[in-house]
Amino acid sequence: MHELSITQSVIDTVVERTQGARVKVVRLTIGRLSGVVPDSVRFCFELIADGTPLQGARLDIHEPVGRASCRGCGQRFELRELILLCPCGSADVSVEDGQQLALTSVEVA
Numbered sequence: 260m261h262e263l264s265i266t267q268s269v270i271d272t273v274v275e276r277t278q279g280a281r282v283k284v285v286r287l288t289i290g291r292l293s294g295v296v297p298d299s300v301r302f303c304f305e306l307i308a309d310g311t312p313l314q315g316a317r318l319d320i321h322e323p324v325g326r327a328s329c330r331g332c333g334q335r336f337e338l339r340e341l342i343l344l345c346p347c348g349s350a351d352v353s354v355e356d357g358q359q360l361a362l363t364s365v366e367v368a
């Protein structure tokens with residue numbers, strides 16, 4: 260599972276950077292077009308965090324919508340899922356936002 264390895268690397272990174280300090284909050288940004296499912300990340304987080312300094316930490320996930328512009332008609336529009344289609348029917352679109360996958364901040368106790 261994609262989300263399992265992503266979550267594992269997030270937790271590894273946090274543990275490494277905070278040098279074993281107790282972590283209260285982890286904030287992630289997962290764009291709607293990143294292909295990563297936030298609910299799966301939440302599920303994996305609880306499993307993997309167990310027994311680490313992140314156990315019991317709150318996971319805040321920000322999910323920005325995608326934005327794209329159409330090369331055909333020039334229209335800019337929002338995308339809520341990974342279906343890259345302009346309202347005009349063209350799939351020749353350029354994605355401008357929503358593909359982020361980032362660890363934005365961490366709060367330690």
Ligand SMILES: [Zn+2]
Nearest residue numbers: 329332345347
């Ligand atoms: Zn269009």
